[in-house]
Amino acid sequence: MKTYKKRKQTVKAIAIFFLLFITTVGGVAAWSISNSDEKNPILTEHSYEYPIKLSPPSSSQTQKYKIMIDPGHGGKDPGATGASGNYERDYTLTLAKKVFDLLRDDPMFEPRMTRTTDVFVELEDRAAMANEWQADALLAIHGNTYTDDSANGTETLHTHDDSNLLAQTVQKNVIKALGFRDRGVKEERLKVLSLSEMPAALVEVGYLTNAGEEAVMLSTDGQNAAAKGIVEGLKQYFLQYGEHPSSQEEQQLDGSHEYRDEELPNVDSSVNIDKKMYYNGSAEDGKQVALTFDDGPDTEITSEILDILKENEIKATFFIMGKQAKAHPEMVKRIVKEGHVIANHSWSHPNFNKLTIEESLKQIKDTQDQLEAISGLRPLLFRPPYGELNEERVQAVHELNMAVVNWSVDTMDWSGNTASDILKIVDKQMYPGGIVLQHSTGKRENTVEALELMIPQLRDKGYTFVTVSEMLHLQGYQDA
Ligand SMILES: [Zn+2]
Incomplete structure (x- = not known):
C-alpha cells in the first residue's frame, strides 16, 4: 500500500547499526551545527522547527x-x-x-x-x-x-x-x-x-x-x-x-507552589484554561499519549497519516496553518470528519516573538476565521510556530480564550531523522501524559513510516491514544 515502507525495509543491518551510532554520537555534533551555522546544508531546509x-x-x-x-x-x-x-x-x-x-x-x-x-x-x-x-x-x-x-x-x-x-x-x-x-x-x-x-x-x-x-x-x-x-x-x-x-x-x-496539575479543570470548560503553557498532560490520568501533527494539511502526507490513524482507530490533534487550510480545505474537512481535533498553528508560521502583539494576534485570528469558514469550528488550542511564545504573548493568546500547547516529545522528524531515529526518541522520552510533535506536510515519509511502528510500540507499553483536548480536560473548540 505504501511504497516507502517497502523501500525502507531493505536497509541492511550494518546501515542500522551505523544509524544508531550516529544518532547517539552524532546527535551532539548535529545539534551544535544547527545552532551555530544556520546555513549548514544538511539542516537548512527544516532547521526552523528546532x-x-x-x-x-x-x-x-x-x-x-x-x-x-x-x-x-x-x-x-x-x-x-x-x-x-x-x-x-x-x-x-x-x-x-x-x-x-x-x-x-x-x-x-x-x-x-x-x-x-x-x-x-x-x-x-x-x-x-x-x-x-x-x-x-x-x-x-x-x-x-x-x-x-x-x-x-x-x-x-x-x-x-x-x-x-x-x-x-x-x-x-x-x-x-x-x-x-x-x-x-x-x-x-x-x-x-x-x-x-x-x-x-x-x-x-x-x-x-x-x-x-x-x-x-x-x-x-x-x-x-x-x-x-x-x-x-x-x-x-x-x-x-x-x-x-x-x-x-x-x-x-x-513554601507552596501552585502546580499546574492541581489547576487542571475537571470539567470541560474553556473558562478554566491554564494560564501557562501546556507541555504535557497529567500522569495521574494514566498512560495517555497525544499525537500531534503540525504545519499541514497537505494533500499527500496528511492523507497517509489519516489512513494510519483510521486503521488504528486513533484520534489525534492537527495543528493547522491558516494558509495551508485555505489551500487544502477538503483535507481540513476530512480531518474533522474522521474525529480528530483541529487546532491553530498560525497563518504562515512566523516566529511570534519577532512580531508585534497585534501582528501575532492577526496570525491567529485569520487562521481561526479560515478554519471556521471551512469547518464551522473555532479551535481552542494554539501552538506557536517553533514553540516560541514569550510571556507577554502567552497572555495575549489567553485573552483570546485559547490554550497554548507545546509538546514533551519532539520526534525531530523535520531534521532528517529516520523512522528508527524517531522511534528511539519516542521510546526514550515518552512518559504518561506525553504530547508527541510530528509534522504532516512536506516529504515526511519518515514520519509516516515511524507512525505505523510507533502505535504498536506504545500500545505494547500500555499507552492509550487521546487528543490533546481530552488529555488536558479542555473542550476542543470555542463556543460558537
Ligand atoms: Zn510548525
Whole structure:
C-alpha cells in the first residue's frame, strides 16, 4: 500500500547499526551545527522547527526570575578527576558561565553565580547567597564520577519535594540537548539543596570518568548544548509552573507552589484554561499519549497519516496553518470528519516573538476565521510556530480564550531523522501524559513510516491514544 515502507525495509543491518551510532554520537555534533551555522546544508531546509531556541530579548519585560547558578566544587576542592585528568571544578565553572550568559541575554531571567573564579566556597554559603538574594531557583552544575569508567548518563537531583518539577524540566532538556542516557530524576539529601529556600536542583550532566562522555562534556559544542538544555529546562519550568516574580514573597512564605496539575479543570470548560503553557498532560490520568501533527494539511502526507490513524482507530490533534487550510480545505474537512481535533498553528508560521502583539494576534485570528469558514469550528488550542511564545504573548493568546500547547516529545522528524531515529526518541522520552510533535506536510515519509511502528510500540507499553483536548480536560473548540 505504501511504497516507502517497502523501500525502507531493505536497509541492511550494518546501515542500522551505523544509524544508531550516529544518532547517539552524532546527535551532539548535529545539534551544535544547527545552532551555530544556520546555513549548514544538511539542516537548512527544516532547521526552523528546532524548539531549543531562545526568545530574542524584549525590553518590555521588567520583572525577571532570579536564578542562582552554582558551579560545583572549586579551589582546594577539585571534585571528580575526569578520564583525561581534568578536574570537575573547571568543567562546572566553564559550563556555568555559558549558562549565565544565556540567562543574562534572556529577558525572562536575571542570573548570578555562587563563584565566578576557581575558589573554594562552602556549601552553606552557596545556599545562603541564593536565600539572601531571594532567588527564584538555584541550579547546581556538576559532572559525575564512578569507579567503573563505563558508567554514563545524565541525572538531576533534588532534595525538597517542591523541587521535583524543576529537576524534571532540567533533566528532560539536558537529555534532549546531549542525548546521553537518561538516568532520571532522583531525590537525595544534599546540603546545598536542602539549605536552599527556593526550588533547587543539581544536574550531573554526565560522567567525567567516562572518556566518551567527558570528551563531549569538555568540548565547546557539548558545553553549548548542555548550557542551552539547562536554560531551556529553567524556561519551561517557569513558563509552566512559575508564579510571576512579583508574587515571589508570598510564595516563599508558605513554601507552596501552585502546580499546574492541581489547576487542571475537571470539567470541560474553556473558562478554566491554564494560564501557562501546556507541555504535557497529567500522569495521574494514566498512560495517555497525544499525537500531534503540525504545519499541514497537505494533500499527500496528511492523507497517509489519516489512513494510519483510521486503521488504528486513533484520534489525534492537527495543528493547522491558516494558509495551508485555505489551500487544502477538503483535507481540513476530512480531518474533522474522521474525529480528530483541529487546532491553530498560525497563518504562515512566523516566529511570534519577532512580531508585534497585534501582528501575532492577526496570525491567529485569520487562521481561526479560515478554519471556521471551512469547518464551522473555532479551535481552542494554539501552538506557536517553533514553540516560541514569550510571556507577554502567552497572555495575549489567553485573552483570546485559547490554550497554548507545546509538546514533551519532539520526534525531530523535520531534521532528517529516520523512522528508527524517531522511534528511539519516542521510546526514550515518552512518559504518561506525553504530547508527541510530528509534522504532516512536506516529504515526511519518515514520519509516516515511524507512525505505523510507533502505535504498536506504545500500545505494547500500555499507552492509550487521546487528543490533546481530552488529555488536558479542555473542550476542543470555542463556543460558537
Ligand atoms: Zn510548525
